[in-house]
Amino acid sequence: MSTRPALLVEAFTDEPLQGNGAAVVWLDQPATATWMQRLAGSFKQSETAFLHREATGGWQLRWFTPSCEVPLCGHATLAATLALAHWGCLQPGDTIPLASRSGALQVGLDGQRPGAAHLTLPSAGLEPLPVPQALETLLGQRIEHYWGSSLGYRVALLQPTAPLATLACPSAGLEGQDRMGLVLMQPLPNEGPALMGAPCDYQLRFFAPGLGIEEDSVTGSAHALVAPWWMEQLQRNQVRGWQPSERHGGMLCEAAGPGWVRLTGAAQLLWDGQINSSGAGCDPDDWQRAVRL
Template sequence: MSNGELPAALITAFAERPLQGNGAAVVALEQPASAPWMQAVAAQLRQSETAFLLPLSRLGSGDDAAGEWALRWFTPRCEVPLCGHATLASALALGHWGLLTSGASTRLHSRSGPLLVSLGQTGAGRAQLVLPSGGLEPSPLPTELAPSLGGTPLRSWRSALGYWVALLPQEFPLAGLDGDALAQDLRGELRQGLVLMQALAASDQTPTVQGLPADYQLRFLAPGLGISEDPVTGSAHALVAPWWCDQLGRERVVGWQPSPQGGGMVCDRLSSGMIRLSGSGQLLWDGRLSAGVDAGEAADWSCCRPVLG
């Protein structure tokens, strides 16, 4: 058990202004910590996700690992395999701590493989990350959800991430939806993640992200992960962005999330099939975490080791 204090920060990710976006706590570790310890910290910090960063060199990955990090994400209830907003927050936290310079890139090694992140050249608080998409498989939603959505969705899908996705007509009042109430009504597999999305018509009221008007908007509910509604969800946008690119006939789309906090991102489809998300973040607080790190036998970070060959 280590009694040292650890750098910690809270950053609101995918936020166009202060107190917008999705809060993520970021903790910089000096040695591998156990999953139960990280879960306990995440439960205390009570953000939708808490990110834990560990220098990759501490996993015995050699000199090639210099400047790269292992990354894990925990909701207040469980560990998750992928989280976009906490990855953006991690890049911004590294920049804030002087561990990643403006314009520089690094890889964060996770359960979902290596994730490339970079800080903006100009303009404080801007970063990019590259996420896998996962693909959508057409599938009808359970019929009991239809009344809450004003009828059967235009289209619906399932995904390898475990999320369900429903396309709603433009006239559906998605921004005014009571997300917490709907989350309480979700049953079965829908509780692991439900994306509700719709196209946005261009108007003076259309939200903008980094000066660009949003093409679509979505809400994300995941009570099974301990999150009634996630304010802004990078993994959900990375999942649906390719579909919107196909519909609009371009490789860049802008997504918005009209949750109570609100926020959005620019999504670029890369030739690799991965999705680059560009967004802004705001530092809310910066401090030290005083909690003895459990580095016992349960501190297994093999899930984040790079695959060689």
């Protein structure tokens, strides 16, 4: 029986059994998309990350939800970074690129905080759109601003007094593009949750039933998308974002050049082992199409 290393990391949290879980699998050759999709369905995490080392020494990365492949995933990239460290392939202070469908993502271990890592994600701009009345009715809350993005996510800003943390999950009633990713966000008061030595500035929740995710716990790609807007509002080059999901967590977001945001967060290793990789096959052509430098 052929086996490969695999582990499960709970990302963007410094507390056990919180944050967003992601499985990470180290492949010895480019597996077929069909096998990776079936394995992601078996893991039943919001995302499963697959790492493959090229002959040149570089790494390729792909992400699958239980129902489809996605072009970007922050928490599974953080999980993959800490998996590489756990497997002895990345040392504290090192920064390396991971080739992905969203380009070469720079990742590294935080030299000051054991168990923490950083990753740089692309941040597509927010495009103002008319507020959909049907969404306001579904949420039972007033939407102050509503945006689209080239990432495909829609973003809605709620009033500071809206009960975002306790709002009932709206996924069953979402329509159209909102089903492919809806960010609900609001500012936090100064006494909000603390993260890395300071209070968080905003909080959000993320729903994507069209991707097979009723609600995501702590969503790196969503924070990378909205953090530049919060930086502009607060006139700062870094902000702290919180996600008050049932499995809560957060991250430090910093400007990393035009169109890029650097996220720093902690993570917890839940389990470490081997999987049966029989049937994985080998499809280098598919990996070349899916992963671009």
